[in-house]
Amino acid sequence: MAFIRDMFDVLGMRCEQHAVLVSRQADEPLRMGQVWGLWLHLRICKGCAQWRKHIDQMRAMLRAIDAEESASPAMPGDARDRIARSLGAANRDVDGM
C-alpha cells in the first residue's frame, strides 16, 4: 500500500520537485514506490530525463577530475618539514581532546 502511495505521490509532483528527488537519489536510496514513480515520470518528461543525464555526466566528470588530482605530485619535502615543525611546536589548548 505504501508502495502505491509513494508512487502516486511522486507521479503527482511537479518537475521542480522531481528535479530535487532525482538529485536526492544520487545521495541516498529512495523508497521503492518513489523509484518507480520517478522512473515512470522520466519516461515521459524530457526535461527531467535530461536533468538526470546531466547529473550522471557531471558526477562522472567530477570523478575524472578527482582521479587527475589524485595522480598529481605528493607534498614537497620542505613543505612537509615545515608543517611537521609547526605541529611539533604547537602548544595549543588541547582541552577539547
Place this chain on the structure above:
Amino acid sequence: MFVGCMEDARVNVVAGAMPREGREDAARVMGQRWLTEYGDVLWRFCLARTRSVQVAEEMVQETLLAAMKNAGTFAGESSEQTWLLGIAANKIADFFRKQAREGARVASAKDGHGRGCACGGCAGEFASDGRWARIEPAWSMEEQAERSAMLSHLRGCLDELPPAQAKLVWLRELKGVPSDEVCKALGISATNMWTRMHRARAALRACLGRKLRSAHASEDGGA
C-alpha cells in the same frame, strides 16, 4: 602496533585521564601521524582547490592543528581521512569567504558569476507551473577534445560555487565520501545536505550551460 598505541592514547585523552602535558604530547604525536598518513591526500585536496602552493601548505597546517585541538570531537563515525578532509574543506571555504570579503578574489567576475554569488543561473529553470522553462541541450562528450573542454569548464564552475555548496561537492562528488559521513564531517543534517547538493548541482549545470553556449558563440563568431 604503533597505530594501536595511539588509538589507546586517544581513548585516554578523551577520557581526560591524562594531565595537560600528556594531552599535548599525545596531540603532537597524533598530528605527526596524520601528517604522515594523510599529508599527501590533504595536500592534493588543498592544492587542487586553492591552486597555490603557499595557501595549500597553510591549509594543511591549519587543518592538522585544528584536528589536534579538536581530536576529542572525533567520534569515529566517519573515517579519520573523511574527518580531516571535512576540516580541510571548512578551512578552504573559510579562506575563500575571507578573500571574497576582502575583495581580493575577483576571478570569474568576467561573466558576473563569481564565487559567493547567489548565481542567477540557478533561478528561472522552472516556469510558474513547476515545469521546466526550457530543456538544456544534451552534452556531447564522445570526442576527447569535447571531454577535455567539458572538464575544463567544470573546473571553472567548481571555482564559482559558493563555499557552502562547494565544500559539499568536494567531499561528496570529488572524494566520493558517503552521504552520512559528509553530514557528520560537516555537522549538517541529511535534509540540509540534499538541499545544498541539489542547489550545487543546479548551479553547476547552469554554469556549464553558460560556458558551453559562450564557447559555441566564440566558435561561431570566429568561423
